[in-house]
Structure formats: C-alpha cells, structure tokens
Amino acid sequence: MSDKLVVDILTLDSVQCAACQYMLEAVSALPDNVKAHIEFKEWNIKGPDGINKFLELNGRVLPTIVINGDLVFESIIPTFEEILDELSARASEALKVEIEKARIAGS
Amino acid sequence: MGIQLLIDAYRGKKTPKAPWLPYAGVHCAYLIGEKADVYLQDPDLIAKGVLFAAERYKADGIPLVFDLNIEGMSMGCEAKWYPDNPPAITGHPLADKTLAEANLKIPTAKDGRWPVIVEAGKKVMAQKGDVALLGLICGPLTLASHLRGVKIFTDVVKNPALAKEIMDFCAQVCAESARIYRDIGCEIIAIVDPVASQIKPGTFAEFVTPACQPAIDVIHEAGLTSSFFICGDATKVMEEVCKIGTHGFAIDEQLNMNYVREMAIKYGRGFGGNLKLTLAMSLGILSPREDAIVSLAAGGLTGFTFAPG
Numbered sequence: 001m002s003d004k005l006v007v008d009i010l011t012l013d014s015v016q017c018a019a020c021q022y023m024l025e026a027v028s029a030l031p032d033n034v035k036a037h038i039e040f041k042e043w044n045i046k047g048p049d050g051i052n053k054f055l056e057l058n059g060r061v062l063p064t065i066v067i068n069g070d071l072v073f074e075s076i077i078p079t080f081e082e083i084l085d086e087l088s089a090r091a092s093e094a095l096k097v098e099i100e101k102a103r104i105a106g107s
Numbered sequence: 108m109g110i111q112l113l114i115d116a117y118r119g120k121k122t123p124k125a126p127w128l129p130y131a132g133v134h135c136a137y138l139i140g141e142k143a144d145v146y147l148q149d150p151d152l153i154a155k156g157v158l159f160a161a162e163r164y165k166a167d168g169i170p171l172v173f174d175l176n177i178e179g180m181s182m183g184c185e186a187k188w189y190p191d192n193p194p195a196i197t198g199h200p201l202a203d204k205t206l207a208e209a210n211l212k213i214p215t216a217k218d219g220r221w222p223v224i225v226e227a228g229k230k231v232m233a234q235k236g237d238v239a240l241l242g243l244i245c246g247p248l249t250l251a252s253h254l255r256g257v258k259i260f261t262d263v264v265k266n267p268a269l270a271k272e273i274m275d276f277c278a279q280v281c282a283e284s285a286r287i288y289r290d291i292g293c294e295i296i297a298i299v300d301p302v303a304s305q306i307k308p309g310t311f312a313e314f315v316t317p318a319c320q321p322a323i324d325v326i327h328e329a330g331l332t333s334s335f336f337i338c339g340d341a342t343k344v345m346e347e348v349c350k351i352g353t354h355g356f357a358i359d360e361q362l363n364m365n366y367v368r369e370m371a372i373k374y375g376r377g378f379g380g381n382l383k384l385t386l387a388m389s390l391g392i393l394s395p396r397e398d399a400i401v402s403l404a405a406g407g408l409t410g411f412t413f414a415p416g
Contacts, residue, residue, distance in 0.1 A: 012385060015195045018175055018249045019301045019339045025257040045385055051392075061340040061361055063305075075340035075361075077305040079261040 003092050007040040008066040010050070010059045014042055022077050023063035030083070031102045037095040038087070080106075109167035110239045110294055117295055117332045117355045117377040119410035125403060128241075128379060128414040131160040132173030133193055138163060144188035147174060150223050154230035161238045168239030168295065171228050171288075175245040175299060178280050179253035181219020182211050199256035206276055211254070213280050216287045228291035239295055242288025243336070246300020247277040247318035263310050274318045282321035289329045296326045298353070301338035311347040323352050334377070342366070349374035360384050360416030364405040371410055379412030381405075388415060 007027055011020035020042075027040045043053040045062060053059075057066050065073040065083070072086050081103070088099045113126040131138075135156030136146035146152045153172060161169045174193040180186050185198025200209045212218075216225050231240055251259045251273050262270035281298060288296045303315045319335065326333040333353040340361040341348065348356050349370055355377025358367055364381050371378035382402050387393040403413060 013192075015189060016192050017301060017338065018252065019305050021195065022252050022257050022260070022302055023305065026260070029257050046389065051390070063339070075305055075343075076307070077257065077260045077302070079264050080258075081261070081265070 002039065005038040005087060005090055005095065006068055007038050007087075008053060008057060009040065009042045010054050010057065010062055010064040010066060011042055011044045012062050013044040013046050017063070019075075019077075020044075020063040023065060023073070026073075026078055026083055027065065031098075031105065033098045034084075034087070034095070034102050037092065037098060109237045113168040113239045113412065114294060114332050116379070116410055116412045117334055119355060119371065119375045119377045121409050122411075123408070125406055125408060125411050125413040126167035127165070128168045128239075128412050129160065129164045129166050130173050130415050131157070131164070131166075131169055133191070135160045137191075142190040143192055144190055144194070147172065147188075147193065148220075148223060150226035150230060153223070153227035154234070157227075157231050157240075158234055161235065166238055168241055170241040170243050171231060171291070171293065172224060173243055173299075175243075175249055175301070176253070177220050177224060178214060178245045178250055178284055181214035181221055182254070182280075183219075184253055196253040199254060199258075201255040201273060202258060206272060211276070213276075213283050215283060216290065221287060225287065225291060228288070228293070232292040240291075240293045242285075242291065242293035242296045243299045244281050244284040244288070244296065244322060246298045246303060246315070246335075247274055247281050248306070248315050249300050249302040250277040250280060252302050260306070263306065263314055267313075270314060274314050278318035278321045281319065282325050285322040285325035289325060289331060293331070295332045295334060296322075297334035297336050297357070298322055299336040301336075304337050304339035304341035304344060306344070308344050308347050311344045316347060316351050319351055319353075326353075336380075345370050349376055355379070355410065355412075357412070357414060358416065360386065362416075364402065368405060368407060368411070375410075377410040377412065378406075379414040380416045382413070382415040384415045 009024050014020045014024045043050040061075045133143035136143045139156045176194045184196045186194045188194045334355045335353045336357040338359045357380040360383045383398045387395040387398040
C-alpha cells in the first residue's frame with residue numbers, strides 16, 4: 001500500500017467555478033518535491049463519481065480540500081503555510097523533510 | 108414592468124411579485140445551437156442568444172455575459188476555451204513578476220475581448236424591450252487570483268503590501284469595466300467575486316471591500332443599480348457583503364435562505380439567488396419545481412430576486 005497522502009479536492013467544477021479553480025490550485029501548485037509524496041485528485045460534483053466521493057467523505061460544502069479523509073479546508077483557500085502545516089501533521093517522515101525544504105524555499 | 112421590478116428588488120424595496128433573473132451565461136449558446144467558445148467570440152451570436160433566452164424564460168433581467176475571464180484575458184492572461192463552458196484562465200502573469208515587470212495595462216473598451224462584448228451589448232440594448240440588462244464585472248479578488256494565481260491567498264497574510272498593490276490595480280480594472288457596462292447601457296451592474304467567499308471576514312474587509320469602491324462609485328454616480336455576487340459557502344463573510352456598499356447582493360445554493368433574507372432586511376439590501384443550481388437544475392437530485400416553490404416562499408417580497416444559486 002502506498003504511503004502517499006491522499007488529497008481529494010471536492011469541487012463544483014474547477015473549470016466553471018473560480019473558487020474551485022483556486023482551491024484546486026492550492027494543491028496542484030505545491031512544489032514538486034511535496035507533490036511527489038501525495039496523490040491528489042479533483043472530484044467535481046457534476047458527475048456520479050464526484051457525487052459518490054462527496055457522499056463517501058461526508059462533504060458539507062464546495063469547494064473542500066480533504067486530506068486522508070479529513071475535511072480540512074472547507075470554503076477557505078489555504079495559504080501556502082497552512083496547507084503545508086496540515087500535510088505535515090499527517091505526513092511520513094520522508095514527506096516532513098520535503099515539507100520543511102518547501103517552507104525554507106517559500107511559496 | 109420587468110426593468111423597474113428588478114431594479115426595485117435589487118434596491119431592497121417591496122415588490123408585487125419576485126422578479127426572475129436567469130443567469131443564462133453560456134446556456135444562451137446552447138439554446139441557439141452554438142458552442143460556448145464560438146458564441147463568446149461573436150457579437151451577433153451573443154445578442155441572438157441573450158435575446159432568445161430572455162424571451163424563452165420570460166425574464167425580468169438577464170446578464171449580457173457571465174464570464175469572469177474577460178478582464179484577465181484582455182490583459183493577456185493565458186486561457187483555454189471550452190465548447191461547453193466559459194474559458195478558464197490558465198496562466199498568471201504576476202505569479203513571478205511585479206506589476207511593473209509584467210507591464211499590465213487597464214483594459215479599455217477597445218482592448219482584448221471587450222470590443223466583442225460592447226458590440227453585443229449594443230445590439231441587445233437596441234432590441235431587448237422591458238428586460239433589464241446586467242453587466243457582470245470580474246470582482247477584484249477573483250481578478251487578483253487570475254493575475255497572481257493562488258499565491259494571492261498567501262500574500263494577503265504574509266505580504267499584505269504586495270497584495271494591496273495588486274488589489275488596488277484590480278480595483279481600477281473593475282472601475283473601468285463598470286464604465287464599459289455603463290456606456291453599453293446596462294441598467295444593473297454587478298461585481299462578481301466568487302473567490303471572495305473563500306477568505307476570512309477580516310481579509311474581506313481589508314482587501315475586497317476597498318477594492319470594490321471605485322467600481323461602485325462609477326455605478327452610483329451614473330444613477331445605476333449595483334450588486335455584489337458571491338458564490339460558495341459565503342456565510343462567514345455575509346456581514347461584510349452586506350456592508351460593501353452595493354444596493355444588493357446575490358448568493359449561491361449553499362447558503363441558508365432564511366439567514367440571508369434576515370441579513371438583507373437588516374441592512375436594507377436586495378438579495379437573490381439560492382435556487383439549487385447543482386442539486387436540482389443540473390443533477391435533478393431535488394425536484395426543480397419544489398425547490399423553486401421553497402425559494403419563492405423563503406425569499407418573500409421585500410428585496411428578493413428569484414434566481415439560480
């Protein structure tokens with residue numbers, strides 16, 4: 001089993017909705033050394049897969065960033081530091097090292 | 108009746124019935140058998156689609172376009188067109204450059220995508236009859252997101268001077284957009300800032316509220332009606348939305364309509380929206396008819412506009 005963090009971004013549709021676009025970008029624009037340790041995916045609620053994921057994760061609002069099943073950022077786009085903090089709190093030792101490198105390098 | 112009815116509701120007044128405002132957007136393209144990307148680049152098609160949708164849906168008002176990428180693309184932001192959606196900004200010119208380095212200019216009616224929008228607007232104005240035409244401006248924080256990317260949400264906390272510089276620039280762009288819609292003849296002009304629901308109330312008050320004032324001044328000095336459209340779960344910033352200075356506001360399906368109505372009445376604002384765009388109109392999980400009945404009952408007849416969320 002992969003030890004990567006699972007990050008799900010629940011959206012209306014990142015193409016159609018600017019709030020969803022930048023919630024997704026809060027994850028997709030993370031440095032590559034951090035992204036190498038996470039698996040992230042957008043689930044838009046316009047299709048059955050997205051609806052099922054929303055229900056599975058007990059989503060409450062759109063957009064939401066979910067990390068390892070926890071509803072972490074609900075209708076609040078995180079700062080770079082905030083998302084690193086939440087990833088770090090759930091990270092393997094290897095990812096924690098990469099997150100600290102990202103902090104030092106800045107956004 | 109349609110224009111005045113909608114203006115009265117937008118200004119928070121009692122109305123004999125709730126006006127109806129479909130945010131038809133690129134659905135207008137679908138109605139006339141066109142792809143969104145073709146439609147949005149052809150003033151004749153836009154005019155045809157808007158007029159068709161207004162008549163088909165017996166609307167009291169209708170937006171000219173619902174596309175928050177016009178300003179950004181008119182400043183050179185990279186974007187991708189879609190056949191079934193408005194385009195989406197894909198490149199952020201301020202991601203790694205300052206305003207001065209990027210040499211961004213405030214787009215006028217002659218720049219970028221604006222000539223198509225202006226020509227379409229004039230065609231609609233000439234034929235629309237008693238239907239209010241709405242001009243929708245890309246709000247300052249959404250525009251700042253287009254220009255700077257997601258970094259703007261870190262800047263407002265860690266680098267507020269840079270965030271303020273970008274927001275001040277966006278405020279001037281919004282004001283110019285308001286002048287363009289004013290000159291087209293739009294009766295109502297709304298600042299549409301979906302991203303503004305994704306920040307804390309203090310951040311909203313510090314950055315979004317001041318950046319909206321130049322556009323609001325343009326609208327009100329022309330004697331026109333103003334609104335502020337916000338999307339998402341905006342519950343935490345509703346108080347700030349009510350205080351921003353527009354005649355009214357519009358919200359999406361995620362807010363509690365009773366709470367929103369009470370807030371609007373408290374501040375004397377018009378309010379609208381809240382029809383279940385995804386759950387009912389798009390996905391059909393809820394009955395659109397029953398949802399509409401609930402919305403009309405909750406909205407009441409003081410300052411309420413019946414509209415999608």
